[in-house]
Amino acid sequence: MDFQYIKVDPQAKKNIALIRLNRPKELNALNLQLMGEIRDALHTLDEDDRVRVIVIAGNERAFAAGADIKEMAGKDAIDMLKADQFSTWDQIRKTRKPLIAAVSGFALGGGCELAMTCDMIVASETARFGQPEIKIGVMPGAGGTQRLARAVGKVRAMEMVLTGKFITAEEALQYGLINRIVPVELYLREALRLAAEIAEMAPLAAQLAKESIRAAFNTGLDEGLRFERKNFYLLFASKDQKEGMQAFVEKRKAQFRGE
Ligand code: HXC
Numbered sequence: 001m002d003f004q005y006i007k008v009d010p011q012a013k014k015n016i017a018l019i020r021l022n023r024p025k026e027l028n029a030l031n032l033q034l035m036g037e038i039r040d041a042l043h044t045l046d047e048d049d050r051v052r053v054i055v056i057a058g059n060e061r062a063f064a065a066g067a068d069i070k071e072m073a074g075k076d077a078i079d080m081l082k083a084d085q086f087s088t089w090d091q092i093r094k095t096r097k098p099l100i101a102a103v104s105g106f107a108l109g110g111g112c113e114l115a116m117t118c119d120m121i122v123a124s125e126t127a128r129f130g131q132p133e134i135k136i137g138v139m140p141g142a143g144g145t146q147r148l149a150r151a152v153g154k155v156r157a158m159e160m161v162l163t164g165k166f167i168t169a170e171e172a173l174q175y176g177l178i179n180r181i182v183p184v185e186l187y188l189r190e191a192l193r194l195a196a197e198i199a200e201m202a203p204l205a206a207q208l209a210k211e212s213i214r215a216a217f218n219t220g221l222d223e224g225l226r227f228e229r230k231n232f233y234l235l236f237a238s239k240d241q242k243e244g245m246q247a248f249v250e251k252r253k254a255q256f257r258g259e
Pocket of ligand 1: 025026027029030065066067068069070106108109110111132133136139140141142
């Protein structure tokens with residue numbers, strides 16, 4: 001997996017893949033190629049049985065400072081429509097394995113949206129989140145109005161999107177946007193530690209639980225409960241269910257194989 005704008009380590013730790021955005025001079029601005037590379041890497045990692053959890057990180061200064069403004073500046077609506085960048089985002093969103101964003105520094109615009117597309121966010125104390133698109137005459141386009149409103153509530157989303165202001169890691173934690181804050185030198189290690197904790201669990205259960213939680217944001221309660229129940233039953237077809245329950249009875253640690 002050789003890419004220009006990202007670095008991928010499919011086994012950064014046992015059963016954990018790490019994708020690092022790698023356009024440091026541009027604060028990891030998300031150009032179309034970079035997003036395509038993330039999509040392709042995630043597709044490959046989703047198919048790789050050794051990988052159970054995927055971490056996406058930038059660097060200390062920036063997770064990503066948004067879509068590449070210089071790439072977009074001269075485009076008109078039809079150029080944007082034809083580029084169809086959001087089908088890339090849709091494919092990223094469909095990743096079955098748990099995704100953790102490790103955020104330090106700026107997570108702005110598309111960068112904040114990419115972090116929110118992940119299932120969990122571990123942030124360094126220097127992390128800054130924002131949807132500043134309004135300052136450049138547009139608005140969020142990759143889920144920023146939808147996911148932010150769901151994550152932090154209407155009035156906070158309104159203020160962030162309508163003023164473009166950045167929030168600190170502390171505020172993001174208080175708003176329920178992120179899972180935790182750690183010192184900057186530990187943020188990646190903590191994201192990988194959290195990934196390792198999840199990677200010890202039954203992989204199919206993790207994937208179906210992820211799918212079910214995501215359904216909570218798309219369905220009414222009755223439909224969501226039906227969906228959850230089907231996934232719950234489905235896991236009784238897995239070897240890991242037998243292993244997990246047998247291990248409990250035998251008072252030993254379960255060895256899950258993702259089967
Ligand atoms: C292109 C960017 C960029 C971006 C930073 N850079 N953000 N290039 N697109 N989104 C470039 C700068 O031009 C500069 O390059 C270099 O990165 C360093 O940035 P500076 O501005 O010099 O750094 P600093 O003064 O520390 O300010 C950091 C910053 C600021 C506050 C993050 O760069 C900034 O406001 N960036 C834009 C943030 C933003 O508006 N994001 C939303 C984009 S729209 P040079 O060559 O000059 O050194 C969006 C829509 C998403 O995301 C739609 C769906 C995908």
